[in-house]
Amino acid sequence: MRAVRESRRLTIGGVFVLAVAGAAVFAAVAGADAFRTSETILGAPSGAHPLGTDELGRDILTRILDGAATTLTVALAPAAVAAVIGTTVGLAGGFYGGLLDEALLKLTELVLIVPRFLVALVAAALFGGSLWLVGVVLAATFWPTTARLVRADTISLREREFVEASRSVGAGDWWILSRHLLLLVAPIVVVNTSFQAGQAALIEAGLAFLGVGDRNVVSWGAMIADAQSYVGTAWWTSVFPGAALAATILALNLVGDGLADVWDVRARTRL
Amino acid sequence: MTAATFALISAAPGDTAQVLAGQAGADPAYLALIRERFQLDRPLRYQIASYLGHAARGDLGYSPVQGRPVRSAIEARLPASALLAGTALVLATVVGVSVGTFAAAHRGGAVDAAASVMSLLAYSLPVFWLGQLLVALFAVRLHWLPAGGMHAADEPGGVADVLRHLVLPAVTLSLLLVALVVRVTRAATAEALGEDYVVAARAKGAPEARVVAVHALPNALRPVVTVLTGYLGLVLTGSVLVETVFVWPGLGRLLYDSVLARDTPMLAGLLLFSAVVVVLANIAADILYRVLDPRTGFR
Numbered sequence: 045m046r047a048v049r050e051s052r053r054l055t056i057g058g059v060f061v062l063a064v065a066g067a068a069v070f071a072a073v074a075g076a077d078a079f080r081t082s083e084t085i086l087g088a089p090s091g092a093h094p095l096g097t098d099e100l101g102r103d104i105l106t107r108i109l110d111g112a113a114t115t116l117t118v119a120l121a122p123a124a125v126a127a128v129i130g131t132t133v134g135l136a137g138g139f140y141g142g143l144l145d146e147a148l149l150k151l152t153e154l155v156l157i158v159p160r161f162l163v164a165l166v167a168a169a170l171f172g173g174s175l176w177l178v179g180v181v182l183a184a185t186f187w188p189t190t191a192r193l194v195r196a197d198t199i200s201l202r203e204r205e206f207v208e209a210s211r212s213v214g215a216g217d218w219w220i221l222s223r224h225l226l227l228l229v230a231p232i233v234v235v236n237t238s239f240q241a242g243q244a245a246l247i248e249a250g251l252a253f254l255g256v257g258d259r260n261v262v263s264w265g266a267m268i269a270d271a272q273s274y275v276g277t278a279w280w281t282s283v284f285p286g287a288a289l290a291a292t293i294l295a296l297n298l299v300g301d302g303l304a305d306v307w308d309v310r311a312r313t314r315l
Numbered sequence: 316m317t318a319a320t321f322a323l324i325s326a327a328p329g330d331t332a333q334v335l336a337g338q339a340g341a342d343p344a345y346l347a348l349i350r351e352r353f354q355l356d357r358p359l360r361y362q363i364a365s366y367l368g369h370a371a372r373g374d375l376g377y378s379p380v381q382g383r384p385v386r387s388a389i390e391a392r393l394p395a396s397a398l399l400a401g402t403a404l405v406l407a408t409v410v411g412v413s414v415g416t417f418a419a420a421h422r423g424g425a426v427d428a429a430a431s432v433m434s435l436l437a438y439s440l441p442v443f444w445l446g447q448l449l450v451a452l453f454a455v456r457l458h459w460l461p462a463g464g465m466h467a468a469d470e471p472g473g474v475a476d477v478l479r480h481l482v483l484p485a486v487t488l489s490l491l492l493v494a495l496v497v498r499v500t501r502a503a504t505a506e507a508l509g510e511d512y513v514v515a516a517r518a519k520g521a522p523e524a525r526v527v528a529v530h531a532l533p534n535a536l537r538p539v540v541t542v543l544t545g546y547l548g549l550v551l552t553g554s555v556l557v558e559t560v561f562v563w564p565g566l567g568r569l570l571y572d573s574v575l576a577r578d579t580p581m582l583a584g585l586l587l588f589s590a591v592v593v594v595l596a597n598i599a600a601d602i603l604y605r606v607l608d609p610r611t612g613f614r
Contacts, residue, residue: 158586162570165555166582169574246441250556253443254571268444272560275447276455286444294439301435 054302060295068113071106078102078110078262086278096280098270104280108288110262115292118175119245122182127237129183130190131229135221137191138198148195152188160185161247168256175258178251182244190236197229231307238300242293249289264289375584380576385584388569395465396565399554402481403489404543410489411496412532412539418497419504419535420527430497437494446487446560453483463562484561488554495542503535510534536607544600547592 071078082101089096095104137145164181171177201207202225210220249265251257257266264285271281303309375385418427454462465480507513508531516526558567566585573581 158590161555162586162589165571166574170577242439249441250443253441253556254559256574265441265443268441268447272447275451279451282444282447282451286441286448290436290440290444293441294435297435297438 051302051306053298054306057295057298057300057302060291061299064112064116064292064295067109068116071109071112074109076103076106076110078107086274086281088278089280095284096278098267098281099274099278104267104284107262107267108264108285111264111267111285111288112292114175114258114261114263115245115248115289118179118182118248119241119292119296122179122186122244123237123241125179125183126186126190126240127233130187131194131226131233133187134191134194135198135225135229138195139202139217139221139225145195148188148191152192155185155188160243161250164247164251165254165256168251173251173256173258175248175261178248178258182247186240186244189240190233193232193236194229197232198225201225201228231303232309235300235304235307235309238296238303242296242300245289245293245296375587376580378573378578378581378584380573380578381581385580388581389566389584389588392564392566392569395563396554396558396567398477398481399484399488399558399563399565400547402485403492404547406485406489407492407496408539408543411493412500412536414493415497415500416504416527416532416535419501419508419531420523422505427501430501434494434498437490440490442487442490443556443560445490446483446557449483449487450560463560465564484557484563487560488557492543492546495546496539499538499542500535503538504531507531507534533607537604540600540603540607544596544603547596 080102082097082103084093084097085101086099087093087097087101093103093105095108097103098107133144133148137148160182163185164178167173167181168178206224207220210224215223248257249263249268252263252265253269255266255269257263259266267285268282268289271278271285275282375389377383378385378388381388414426414430418424418430421427450462453460460482461480463480465477504527508527510531513526513531516529517523521529554563554565555567555571557563558565559571562568566588569581570585572578573585
């Protein structure tokens, strides 16, 4: 617990992620219309519009608060799903070996050859980039990475004495997997998941920036794309949404880095 | 993978013939003509088999959207992408290795701390946002550099002109690579500095700069090669965002246009091409390992 208090990165990152979640909840409760236009077109930050207005006179602060939910959903949900699938497959593959293990290795190689962003881009452009679709593509391309990490750890853990000791007192496979190995691979999964969450937020924003994102929700990436023509004269249209996006991704990465320090997980989880 | 591309595109809603005809609701006879001309009426497995047969002979088919063979479209865009990616890689190697080595030699120092913060930031900054801010500052406000494109509209062609256009996109694209290289170089050099042969070099009185540059650094380069070659495929095709922000006429931009135009042959060709680049990069990495470490000699 002392290590947790000592990790400044974890504290800063964690507090900021919670603040973004708070902003998302606040936006949902306050219910201000993020799509409402006004007469004040490209208005500089002022009392009425603290962060200014965009090219349609929409309030940028309202839109940023509303976009928090989009970014957090797309960041956390696919990474969490990938963590569950990846841990399950990785544990099974590493523990039992065999055909499942072979298939897992081949699949990971395939996923690593084609960049994740390209897969998401092609899928979003062809099927319409709803948040659901982007989430599914991300989860589908994240879990093999997670599974590979878990598999590597499981292989080195399954030969250790405590597994044998557990067996000698009559524990079955299920008991060993769920009571011992799962807890031991959990740190690397959690660290990897927070990095993947940061990457997911980046990919969603990139898709929205290219105009193939979900048009029914406010996305910080789409706000940055809208600002493209005005950024030279109305800097606030790009700077504020971009800063919100960068800070959120940074916070997710800080949480990952901080947890890796606290649990002493080797920093081989990037990719 | 090619098969997956075809399956994905044909499973998508909408019709290639419709897109080619330009407008929804085009003359049915005209649509039928297009289908026959580009064999869109054949079964999917026939299309895939036919494609692979031709691809093996270096023929990637014809892109109706571009109005030219896929291969020539790729060849036309390749120089621009190679120039951008190559510059970004060189930049990342030079800056990354020097900063990483310095940080490792002066651990806990100001450069080390700054490098650590910078690399965290680089992982988190969206490249398209960074590119946009750089354009706003250096092109729109200060007028130091052009905002986009590869040549000046009024006086194209000169080397200096291309270089001026290259600065901003190359810096933007290299940012993440620099961060990766700094991180890897620092870790590997720091580890090498703790090895016995470094202690021995210090014991015989070698100056610190020589210890770092001659004894520790060469052994730290292997992971750097891994990082750079591992990201080559990503740099070449993954530069979609950077090429879009800076209107750079490369492969990333071509890929984006092909996605929007539903240009199946072009997409399949580009994905195949990027896979080939990834494989070639891996071979290059193997060769470089052997140059860097004579112990793993050629067999």
